[in-house]
Amino acid sequence: xxxxxxxxxxxxxxxxETLAVAESLTGGLLAAxxxxxxxxxxxxxxxxxxxxxxxxxxxxxxxxxLLDAHGPVDPSVAAALAAGARERCGSDWAAAxxxxxxxxxxxxxxxxxxxxxxxxxxxxxxxxxxxxxREFTLEGDRPAIRRGAVRAAVDLLAETLAVTLTP
Amino acid sequence: xxxxxxxxxxxxxxxxETLAVAESLTGGLLAAxxxxxxxxxxxxxxxxxxxxxxxxxxxxxxxxxLLDAHGPVDPSVAAALAAGARERCGSDWAAAxxxxxxxxxxxxxxxxxxxxxxxxxxxxxxxxxxxxxREFTLEGDRPAIRRGAVRAAVDLLAETLAVTLTP
Numbered sequence: 001x002x003x004x005x006x007x008x009x010x011x012x013x014x015x016x017e018t019l020a021v022a023e024s025l026t027g028g029l030l031a032a033x034x035x036x037x038x039x040x041x042x043x044x045x046x047x048x049x050x051x052x053x054x055x056x057x058x059x060x061x062x063x064x065x066l067l068d069a070h071g072p073v074d075p076s077v078a079a080a081l082a083a084g085a086r087e088r089c090g091s092d093w094a095a096a097x098x099x100x101x102x103x104x105x106x107x108x109x110x111x112x113x114x115x116x117x118x119x120x121x122x123x124x125x126x127x128x129x130x131x132x133x134r135e136f137t138l139e140g141d142r143p144a145i146r147r148g149a150v151r152a153a154v155d156l157l158a159e160t161l162a163v164t165l166t167p
Numbered sequence: 168x169x170x171x172x173x174x175x176x177x178x179x180x181x182x183x184e185t186l187a188v189a190e191s192l193t194g195g196l197l198a199a200x201x202x203x204x205x206x207x208x209x210x211x212x213x214x215x216x217x218x219x220x221x222x223x224x225x226x227x228x229x230x231x232x233l234l235d236a237h238g239p240v241d242p243s244v245a246a247a248l249a250a251g252a253r254e255r256c257g258s259d260w261a262a263a264x265x266x267x268x269x270x271x272x273x274x275x276x277x278x279x280x281x282x283x284x285x286x287x288x289x290x291x292x293x294x295x296x297x298x299x300x301r302e303f304t305l306e307g308d309r310p311a312i313r314r315g316a317v318r319a320a321v322d323l324l325a326e327t328l329a330v331t332l333t334p
Binding site for chain 2: 021023025026027028029030031032034035036038039040041044045046047048049050051052054055058059088089090102103142143146
């Protein structure tokens with residue numbers, strides 16, 4: 001994982017762009033995967049772990065009606081979390097995770113249901129800002145689901161940035 | 168580590184109190200050490216990884232003059248980070264880390280210099296709010312220093328809460 005996050009940070013550094021994250025079920029693991037790279041501070045600005053649902057609104061600006069209507073585990077919420085991290089941390093790019101790590105289902109979503117999102121600047125002048133959201137149903141126990149969600153966010157970020165990761 | 172953070176969360180749950188964190192060099196690892204405990208959501212509200220110095224002011228309300236005068240690796244900044252997490256996350260308790268993980272010294276502080284802080288409600292009526300700050304000089308490489316800072320924050324929190332951790 002370190003080599004993948006290092007590749008992403010190196011790519012962003014070469015482009016003069018910065019990164020932030022917003023996390024729910026991964027609870028800091030996504031931020032940690034970037035901060036473990038020496039020199040991360042050139043690119044990685046910070047992250048917000050909005051574990052309690054109310055903090056998704058107060059810390060990251062996710063609209064409360066969206067949370068009320070869809071619950072915290074939802075593709076629109078994932079996109080809003082990433083947008084909030086990008087704005088509050090003043091970064092070019094942001095990635096976000098939300099999902100159900102278990103042991104119990106949450107807000108009508110099963111254990112293992114995960115949404116990851118990436119937001120960033122337009123690919124070309126005149127195009128809209130990039131917003132990518134992906135849904136997963138991950139297998140395994142709580143640690144496996146959390147690790148899988150980090151992996152999914154890193155992969156979506158790499159794909160959106162057109163960075164090829166070493167298999 | 169999981170059993171220690173679980174003990175702390177169980178103690179706080181029994182007291183009806185909540186927890187948040189603010190992190191710099193640990194970059195999400197402290198939050199992750201709590202979120203990995205099943206049922207953490209009863210107690211753990213969230214965390215803010217203010218990795219870029221400017222975010223310590225904007226996301227956590229650390230006074231900019233304090234950052235300008237002392238740099239980000241400073242005992243007063245550690246206390247202000249914890250106080251900011253407590254206020255912004257609406258928790259009873261907060262723990263914070265700041266320090267130099269390396270590979271290079273930062274803002275006049277050597278690699279391995281770490282400050283951890285814990286803030287919380289008064290121990291008794293009429294007493295001031297609790298503010299505990301501790302300085303460490305940790306040995307080892309970047310991962311070891313980051314792990315040591317998480318350990319130090321968990322230990323200071325346990326000590327402040329008068330929780331006995333299993334050795």
